[in-house]
Amino acid sequence: MLASLGLPAQDAATVGRLMAEADLQGSDGHGVIRLGPYARRIRAGGMNLHPDIRIVSERAGMALLDGDNGMGHLVMKRAAEIAIEKARNTGIAWVGSRLSNHAGPASLYARMPMAANMIGLYFAVGNANHLPAWGGLDMLLSTNPIAAAVPAGSEPPIVLDMATTVAAYGKVKAKAQRGEPMPVGWMVDRQGQPMTDPNKREEGFLLPIGGYKGYGLSLVVGLLAGTLNGAAMGSEVIDFNADFETTTNTGQAICAIDLDAFGDVDAFKARVDQLSRELRASERMPGVDRILLPGEQSHERREQYARDGIPLPASLLRDLDAMAAEAGVAPLGAR
Amino acid sequence: MLASLGLPAQDAATVGRLMAEADLQGSDGHGVIRLGPYARRIRAGGMNLHPDIRIVSERAGMALLDGDNGMGHLVMKRAAEIAIEKARNTGIAWVGSRLSNHAGPASLYARMPMAANMIGLYFAVGNANHLPAWGGLDMLLSTNPIAAAVPAGSEPPIVLDMATTVAAYGKVKAKAQRGEPMPVGWMVDRQGQPMTDPNKREEGFLLPIGGYKGYGLSLVVGLLAGTLNGAAMGSEVIDFNADFETTTNTGQAICAIDLDAFGDVDAFKARVDQLSRELRASERMPGVDRILLPGEQSHERREQYARDGIPLPASLLRDLDAMAAEAGVAPLGAR
Numbered sequence: 001m002l003a004s005l006g007l008p009a010q011d012a013a014t015v016g017r018l019m020a021e022a023d024l025q026g027s028d029g030h031g032v033i034r035l036g037p038y039a040r041r042i043r044a045g046g047m048n049l050h051p052d053i054r055i056v057s058e059r060a061g062m063a064l065l066d067g068d069n070g071m072g073h074l075v076m077k078r079a080a081e082i083a084i085e086k087a088r089n090t091g092i093a094w095v096g097s098r099l100s101n102h103a104g105p106a107s108l109y110a111r112m113p114m115a116a117n118m119i120g121l122y123f124a125v126g127n128a129n130h131l132p133a134w135g136g137l138d139m140l141l142s143t144n145p146i147a148a149a150v151p152a153g154s155e156p157p158i159v160l161d162m163a164t165t166v167a168a169y170g171k172v173k174a175k176a177q178r179g180e181p182m183p184v185g186w187m188v189d190r191q192g193q194p195m196t197d198p199n200k201r202e203e204g205f206l207l208p209i210g211g212y213k214g215y216g217l218s219l220v221v222g223l224l225a226g227t228l229n230g231a232a233m234g235s236e237v238i239d240f241n242a243d244f245e246t247t248t249n250t251g252q253a254i255c256a257i258d259l260d261a262f263g264d265v266d267a268f269k270a271r272v273d274q275l276s277r278e279l280r281a282s283e284r285m286p287g288v289d290r291i292l293l294p295g296e297q298s299h300e301r302r303e304q305y306a307r308d309g310i311p312l313p314a315s316l317l318r319d320l321d322a323m324a325a326e327a328g329v330a331p332l333g334a335r
Numbered sequence: 336m337l338a339s340l341g342l343p344a345q346d347a348a349t350v351g352r353l354m355a356e357a358d359l360q361g362s363d364g365h366g367v368i369r370l371g372p373y374a375r376r377i378r379a380g381g382m383n384l385h386p387d388i389r390i391v392s393e394r395a396g397m398a399l400l401d402g403d404n405g406m407g408h409l410v411m412k413r414a415a416e417i418a419i420e421k422a423r424n425t426g427i428a429w430v431g432s433r434l435s436n437h438a439g440p441a442s443l444y445a446r447m448p449m450a451a452n453m454i455g456l457y458f459a460v461g462n463a464n465h466l467p468a469w470g471g472l473d474m475l476l477s478t479n480p481i482a483a484a485v486p487a488g489s490e491p492p493i494v495l496d497m498a499t500t501v502a503a504y505g506k507v508k509a510k511a512q513r514g515e516p517m518p519v520g521w522m523v524d525r526q527g528q529p530m531t532d533p534n535k536r537e538e539g540f541l542l543p544i545g546g547y548k549g550y551g552l553s554l555v556v557g558l559l560a561g562t563l564n565g566a567a568m569g570s571e572v573i574d575f576n577a578d579f580e581t582t583t584n585t586g587q588a589i590c591a592i593d594l595d596a597f598g599d600v601d602a603f604k605a606r607v608d609q610l611s612r613e614l615r616a617s618e619r620m621p622g623v624d625r626i627l628l629p630g631e632q633s634h635e636r637r638e639q640y641a642r643d644g645i646p647l648p649a650s651l652l653r654d655l656d657a658m659a660a661e662a663g664v665a666p667l668g669a670r
Binding site: 057059138224229258259262 | 392394395396397399422424425426427428429431454467468469470471472473475481483485493495497501525526527544545547548549550551552554555558559562563564565568569570590592593594596597598603606607609610613614615617618619620621622623625626627628629
């Protein structure tokens with residue numbers, strides 16, 4: 001489908017693989033479900049199919065990438081590769097992007113340095129503002145996510161992937177689709193009162209985690225991933241679910257930390273294993289079946305789906321097959 | 336007082352200045368109030384007065400410091416200096432510590448790179464575990480703080496300094512001292528029920544911000560500041576309010592990001608100013624007088640106290656003067 005939309009074959013394959021990998025780890029809000037919106041943006045001329053992704057500024061431990069409005073997956077894969085390569089020499093490297101686009105789940109890129117025995121950190125400016133300043137009403141901040149991936153030994157890696165809001169906006173929409181109320185604490189209305197009806201979401205705001213702390217965290221992530229790189233932040237962020245033509249100027253940042261620079265890699269991994277085990281073996285609160293480490297459920301889904309295939313909801317499958325039929329591409333249902 | 340406790344004159348002056356700076360910015364839980372506990376640890380032989388603070392591992396963009404169980408202020412000041420020096424060349428640098436100690440408020444060190452036109456990030460493992468894994472009962476995690484300091488132009492810098500728990504443990508103790516109940520959401524008991532009586536704090540746990548998200552964040556901060564450096568993490572963390580003899584093996588990390596590596600420094604600062612102003616000018620919720628940026632209150636306190644002096648509570652002043660009298664040092668009250 002991506003090739004039929006005009007992406008060069010190799011870029012289409014890269015983006016397709018990364019989208020599938022999002023679904024493989026259960027990040028289904030950031031996987032193949034995005035094909036429709038991506039296609040719409042491409043057809044509206046809102047994304048550059050032949051970007052000249054280039055380094056505009058560089059030092060031994062950093063680079064700033066201009067994504068030339070190409071697909072975010074291509075920009076961030078390149079960013080991760082550069083960060084890993086530089087961190088081999090300097091011990092740590094940071095690569096920021098501007099003029100990038102939505103790139104899928106944050107953990108996809110934070111995970112990349114792990115194969116090189118590095119810790120990966122990832123920060124991004126979200127593509128729609130749903131969060132005001134603490135005490136404010138103007139939506140000037142996004143769910144700006146943070147991801148961190150820490151290699152382990154025999155235990156699964158520890159992979160955190162979180163929005164800086166209590167709930168992601170997609171979860172609110174899912175509640176509306178299922179006709180369920182939201183828990184108190186996800187959103188408030190313009191009077192600051194709890195909002196539980198997901199159908200009224202346009203009249204309210206997402207709440208940041210820990211109140212003013214999450215506001216500060218979202219802002220700092222935006223400064224690191226957006227403002228530092230000359231990418232959109234604050235009122236410059238467009239709502240990419242409403243506007244398919246304007247360049248998003250998405251900013252992201254990836255940081256790779258080489259374990260080998262700090263000491264023996266296996267000893268580090270053994271310490272992570274031990275910590276994972278002691279957390280998991282913790283005495284549990286009544287009613288709690290299992291203590292989970294960040295990324296553990298994704299890790300299990302990754303193994304299960306790789307073995308059994310990735311389940312797609314029937315409605316999504318129908319939408320994809322309809323898109324395929326329109327583009328003259330073999331449908332998934334027919335396979 | 337620090338000199339009378341046996342610190343070399345120059346180290347005593349350095350630690351004293353940094354402790355005063357904590358009070359100057361209103362971080363009064365991390366300033367001169369800590370002199371008592373520091374003195375107790377020093378007298379118990381729990382801290383090394385003549386540490387050989389040295390780099391044990393180094394690359395162009397990183398260093399790992401062994402603090403040799405010296406005072407944390409000395410270790411982290413050195414760490415910040417090394418990070419700034421390295422970041423001038425590589426664009427970003429990261430310095431971790433092990434065998435360090437409590438160093439005061441996180442923002443003190445995150446702020447240091449700002450004078451060199453750099454963003455500062457700081458992570459630390461707290462010195463007492465008050466947080467279990469999400470769903471667990473064993474206290475294996477601390478309030479592991481995050482700080483970030485971002486230079487601005489004519490606006491105050493944006494300085495975030497936050498524990499990864501809803502409330503810091505010191506705030507719970509303050510509620511108990513004042514005989515006030517805690518708000519719901521600060522702590523839960525071993526059944527997971529909200530706890531509002533601060534006198535029962537020993538029977539409960541602090542809650543992480545955003546529930547399982549804050550648990551993940553605290554863990555990741557601990558991995559970066561503790562595990563990566565071979566410092567204490569998980570069950571290795573001692574309670575430094577109960578045990579004054581055992582080496583804390585505190586781990587911290589500081590990261591400096593050179594603005595100049597990413598483009599024009601003044602243009603960056605102008606973007607931060609603009610963002611600050613648009614957040615501050617946001618329409619406000621009913622009852623909200625003012626929108627604050629992270630660090631804005633500390634900034635104002637810093638200016639006010641520098642002009643008018645730092646107010647100390649009478650009880651603290653009495654305690655300090657009693658310590659001074661015992662050590663034959665001139666009391667504050669007499670000045």
